[in-house]
Amino acid sequence: MGKDTAKKSLIVVLLLGYFLFTALNLHSGLERYILLSTALFSIGIYGLTSSRNVIRILMSIEILLNAVNINLVAFSSYVDPLEVRGQVFALFVMAIAAAEAAIALAIILAIYRNSSSVDIEDFSSLKW
Amino acid sequence: MDSAIEVFFQDPTFFVLSAISITTAIGVLIEKNLVRAGLLLVLCFGTIAMNYFALRAPFVGASQILIYAVGITLVIVFALMLTSQKHDFPTLAGDEAKNITCAAISIALFAVLATALTGNKWSTPGAELLTCPKNTEIIGLKLLGSYALPFELISVLLLVALIGAVVIAKKDKING
Numbered sequence: 374m375g376k377d378t379a380k381k382s383l384i385v386v387l388l389l390g391y392f393l394f395t396a397l398n399l400h401s402g403l404e405r406y407i408l409l410s411t412a413l414f415s416i417g418i419y420g421l422t423s424s425r426n427v428i429r430i431l432m433s434i435e436i437l438l439n440a441v442n443i444n445l446v447a448f449s450s451y452v453d454p455l456e457v458r459g460q461v462f463a464l465f466v467m468a469i470a471a472a473e474a475a476i477a478l479a480i481i482l483a484i485y486r487n488s489s490s491v492d493i494e495d496f497s498s499l500k501w
Numbered sequence: 502m503d504s505a506i507e508v509f510f511q512d513p514t515f516f517v518l519s520a521i522s523i524t525t526a527i528g529v530l531i532e533k534n535l536v537r538a539g540l541l542l543v544l545c546f547g548t549i550a551m552n553y554f555a556l557r558a559p560f561v562g563a564s565q566i567l568i569y570a571v572g573i574t575l576v577i578v579f580a581l582m583l584t585s586q587k588h589d590f591p592t593l594a595g596d597e598a599k600n601i602t603c604a605a606i607s608i609a610l611f612a613v614l615a616t617a618l619t620g621n622k623w624s625t626p627g628a629e630l631l632t633c634p635k636n637t638e639i640i641g642l643k644l645l646g647s648y649a650l651p652f653e654l655i656s657v658l659l660l661v662a663l664i665g666a667v668v669i670a671k672k673d674k675i676n677g
Binding site (some may be wrong): 399 | 505508509511512515516519520522523524526527528529530531535538539542545546549552553556557558560561564565568569572573576577579580581583584599600603604606607608610611614615618619629630631632633636639640643644648651655658659662663665666667668669670672
């Protein structure tokens with residue numbers, strides 16, 4: 374247990390160090406926010422591809438959508454503060470994300486009731 | 502050329518908030534206990550909302566707290582509680598090789614995008630954070646002005662999605 378925790382902390386510290394090192398070499402605020410968005414996007418992609426639990430995949434998708442939102446709001450604030458197109462887009466993304474979470478919960482529940490599992494490997498009833 | 506410490510003190514809020522949000526986002530993926538992962542997700546969305554406030558987008562920040570940090574996380578925690586597991590579920594992919602491949606792909610993605618970001622001169626006037634005092638007012642006018650049609654479509658979509666969710670989650674089995 375202790376070894377596992379140490380390994381996880383090491384991974385977190387290494388990745389965070391990589392991010393901060395890159396961010397400290399950027400000199401404009403907009404670029405830093407895009408870098409934060411990139412980092413969260415990569416984390417989300419990792420969770421999406423490697424998780425087996427559907428609920429964790431759902432969490433990864435929310436992280437991905439948030440990464441995109443940071444990008445939109447950063448560009449909106451730095452480039453286009455009077456028309457705020459990016460912020461309006463971010464609000465639309467949030468609304469879609471809410472709808473998507475509700476639908477995903479319903480689908481997960483329906484499949485769980487049938488197969489008593491939340492493992493993505495068991496969600497293959499649509500295959501031939 | 503500024504040193505790293507000077508860059509840090511140009512924008513300390515950003516560095517602290519982004520460090521917290523990245524740590525919690527990684528924590529969401531590597532935490533074994535899913536309920537704890539859900540709580541970390543709340544923290545992650547909260548720090549992202551703080552970032553929106555720092556970007557002077559208060560309306561988006563408030564919506565982020567209301568919709569993501571409370572609403573969507575609540576839905577996910579409901580999903581967790583309704584599908585409670587009897588056996589301990591493996592955190593990530595069972596075999597180590599697949600796990601490492603996924604990690605390598607996402608780190609490579611980050612490295613490529615970061616190189617593209619640092620290696621280029623951006624032509625946008627993105628050096629200064631521009632302020633607009635009437636942010637919320639402008640968003641309201643835009644939502645019911647130029648974006649009135651998508652706004653109405655979103656409301657219909659939300660209604661359809663919620664009714665669809667109720668229909669799908671109703672208590673009858675797919676296979677009889």
